[in-house]
Amino acid sequence: MSGADRFRALHHGRVPGDPLVLPGPWDAASARVFADAGFPALATPSAGVAASLGYADGATPAEEMFAAVARIARAVDVPVSADVEDGYGLAPEELVERLLEAGAVGCNLEDSVDGVLKDPREHAEWLGEVRAAAGDRLFLNARIDTFVRGVDDPDAAIGRAALYVAAGADCVYPIDAPVGVLPLLRSGIQGPVNVHALPGEGPSPAQLGGLGATRVTFGPGLQRRAQGALREIAADLVD
Template identity: 35%
Template sequence: MNQHKKGLAFRALHRGPLFVMPNPWDAGSARLLAGLGYKALATTSAGFAWTLGRKDGAVTRAEALANAADIAAAVDLPVSGDLENGYRDAPAHAAETIRLAAEAGLVGGSIEDATGRAEAPIYDFEASVARVEAAAQAAHSLPFPFTFVARAENFLHGRRDLADTIRRLQAYEAAGADVLFAPGLPDLEAIRTVVAAVSKPLNVVLWQKQSPYTVAELAAAGVQRISTGGSLARAALGGLRDAASELLGPGTLSYLDHAMTTAEVHQFMAGRPG
């Protein structure tokens, strides 16, 4: 598919039913996920940062977009980008990041309202709306369909204020966002409340242990898109930790029983899963 067709396909997925969009962290993980049958992928800022030996948030825009371009080029699927907060504060910078994401081959992307500063973690309301409006205008001025996602980050930064989160999401919707996202919502009831308060599709990210809901329950609540954020990368790192600890500790080799064979990996990398 060319970029225009990918943009159309991605937009169509948001018209229902609910779809799951996993987040690969490099071209290889993207090919594996595509080979499993997913219809769209998204980058992960956290997962990519960990491949560089860094914490989430310690990646430059150029590095993130290069990673996104690698992923988009590796698969014949729509790919959306985790574009953090646009990497600078001004609305013009958010808009510029959207345009650069499109140049990298993406057909969607999210901008969050988190500042990256511990002393003031969330942009104030007016600044947040201005940033979303600028990014949405940039997205909708592109020569192909680009799905723009606006993120309200309150719950990820200790601000457990559902009313303010909904106020922000409603304002982002009015400012032109195509999809809305409030990561960290605590439970299914909060998710239902948000779904009822907005008319654009809501994305929910799978992120916590002992998750309080299932995919089926999210679908019943009206969620239209699920992403995995850094959780698949964490699962992969957990597998690496456990295998390496087994080898270093008891010296048993049961980890080999769970590993993919080289032939299986090669099939996915070649785009021909068994």
């Protein structure tokens, strides 16, 4: 079974309250920590990787992001999915090849650029081209940015999800959807649903699973907690 097939299988057959929990490594060392802890797969956060490389979120050059993903994937034996933002303007075939060369088994692809939502039908068409180029070699997680772009109507997210799933997305990710609308999203979306969690805050992954999450990711939250812990260590050393 290929890495992508292993990763895809982890998303299916899950029961409520038992979502797939995917920590987000920002470098090889953090990836090894999560893999050694027993997590079956990992999902890199673009913002966390950006911070580790000295860039603001969204400002990492594509070359450096793919190189960072490659170091992470090389460091562990579990499948690694990569957040590659909006695809960096690459043609679908090149995007797929770059991901495969880096050792990724999947990717996040978001539907807004520079803070503006893309036309959902045009984005679905592009996702379809990525799927055609990838075949079954990559797991496509289609991020839906309506809630982070000020569109609070759950039906808008559900409508985008339907287009993206029809285009070949394996999973959809209505990022920052309010907890209260998760059951509605779950009932209106076909296939796996990714939900964002804040480590140490709000509902637990198990609770999010009970509300409809198939899988739970943390964005840059784990990297920021680690940075906070390091800041405390540094302060103790100064004292």
